[in-house]
Amino acid sequence: MTQFQNASAWIDAENAQDPNSEIYQSKAHPKELLYSNRMYERLMDFCPNASEQVQIASKAQHICRWKMPRESYPMDRVGYLKWREELKKFHAQTTAQILAKAGYSDEFIDRVSFLIEKKLLKKDTETQLLEDVICLVFLEFYFDPFVQKHNREKMKNIILKTWNKMSELGQQEALKINFSQDNLQLIKEALGL
Structure with a gap:
């Protein structure tokens, strides 16, 4: 091995x-x-x-x-x-x-x-890549349980914080995730899309 x-x-x-x-x-x-x-x-x-x-x-x-x-x-x-x-x-x-x-x-x-x-986030390309993956995994698998637990305003804040940690490429990838209609709407509202 x-x-x-x-x-x-x-x-x-x-x-x-x-x-x-x-x-x-x-x-x-x-x-x-x-x-x-x-x-x-x-x-x-x-x-x-x-x-x-x-x-x-x-x-x-x-x-x-x-x-x-x-x-x-x-x-x-x-x-x-x-x-x-x-x-x-x-x-x-x-x-x-x-x-x-x-x-x-x-x-x-x-x-x-x-x-x-996660040192030098936004400056080190590999640290940023890892952060993008962390955010993508959160959005794909752990976002929905968060939505069930928190109010809309808190969720918008969480979405914005997550979004701001990602690179542009990560953000584009995030929008390809198969979100429920409600969650996609919440994300768009938070991001002003």
């Missing part, structure tokens, strides 16, 4: 331990394994020639996320931001250990960590 195959299998094995599950196509899946697969598939669909570093970063974006639950931080804006910041470091460190075990160079591992920590 190649380094990439080993690293991928080990990332999958970690994510397969998620005690939280999500029903998709009538079957229960470990939540973070499902997310990891969606990220990787969306990346390869959106940018088939993505570097190996971005491919790994896409798979490991939420690696072992359940080990740092949101509830373990204060339930306010400051707590949320601290949780997000520490999560990125946790995901990067967990992935770095796997990549070292797979025999990748320090330089390669540092680059994957850089991407997972």
Whole structure:
């Protein structure tokens, strides 16, 4: 097996331990394994020639996320931001250990960590590519549950924040997603389309 195959299998094995599950196509899946697969598939669909570093970063974006639950931080804006910041470091460190075990160079591992920590967003093309994929996966698979939970104004705010994180190419791709009529209407309203 190649380094990439080993690293991928080990990332999958970690994510397969998620005690939280999500029903998709009538079957229960470990939540973070499902997310990891969606990220990787969306990346390869959106940018088939993505570097190996971005491919790994896409798979490991939420690696072992359940080990740092949101509830373990204060339930306010400051707590949320601290949780997000520490999560990125946790995901990067967990992935770095796997990549070292797979025999990748320090330089390669540092680059994957850089991407997972989403450094230089809007300035680094690969960080931006990863962010586009994160936003596309959110819009395709996780947007509808958000709509059920939040009021229209809050949703418009979430849509705008998501939209502003994406590149123009990512935004064009987002409009190809097969949204429900209501959700598409909400997106168009939020964006003033």
